[in-house]
């Protein structure tokens with residue numbers, strides 16, 4: 408049985424991972440802004456509410472939640488999807504807001520995990536190149552590129568923990584669906600390309616993602632890799 412820590416568990420992929428781990432008999436420590444109400448009464452589910460924007464809370468409260476734990480895996484799933492905008496229309500405030508949630512909050516979590524727990528593997532959910540570097544994806548793309556670099560740097564500093572930044576296949580979650588629905592596909596053609604792509608239902612995506620997390624341990628620590636590459640039989 409595993410003990411895992413998941414950041415961002417009220418909805419989407421993080422919640423799906425928590426449910427699947429509990430179903431498999433594992434213990435889940437989870438943080439997020441809102442509680443995943445259906446899970447809170449589960450005896451192997453431990454939840455602490457945190458706000459990714461509250462650095463003091465992240466540092467101090469998180470320590471008391473995780474101190475002394477041994478985690479087989481830590482999954483950093485929490486993120487915000489900003490509205491699509493060209494770079495010239497993206498304010499520094501928006502960039503700071505997105506970077507705080509998608510990158511710097513994860514640095515606080517990683518620091519607490521490395522300082523106060525024994526952890527085998529840390530996985531950050533990144534994004535595939537189909538979501539990267541297209542007009543409109545500005546703040547989100549920059550945040551995920553920075554997250555990949557953050558993971559690579561920690562891997563070099565902590566060789567006894569396995570780090571990876573994994574781009575999930577497209578998975579149907581409430582936030583991702585809303586993002587696609589609201590996106591202006593005439594102005595931003597990438598929206599139509601994603602809509603036309605294969606988007607896995609959550610119940611198919613989660614087991615595949617868990618397989619990818621296991622296989623990721625065979626690649627070089629600190630790597631950025633797409634989930635679909637990890638599904639190759641030769642890995």
Ligand SMILES: NC(=O)c1ccc[n+]([C@@H]2O[C@H](COP(=O)([O-])OP(=O)(O)OC[C@H]3O[C@@H](n4cnc5c(N)ncnc54)[C@H](OP(=O)(O)O)[C@@H]3O)[C@@H](O)[C@H]2O)c1
Pocket residue numbers: 414415416417418419420421422438439440441442457458459460483484485486487508532533534535538574575576577578579580581582583
């Ligand atoms: N779905 C996809 O196809 C896809 C594709 C590429 C990459 N990803 C990546 O996979 C991860 C999960 O995506 P998802 O689609 O499952 O998104 P999601 O459903 O929106 O989940 C994101 C999580 O982040 C948490 N969060 C957001 N703001 C927070 C805050 N201020 N404080 C604490 N928690 C906060 C949310 O909790 P609250 O609701 O409590 O705020 C939620 O549990 C993200 O990193 C995303 O970039 C997903």
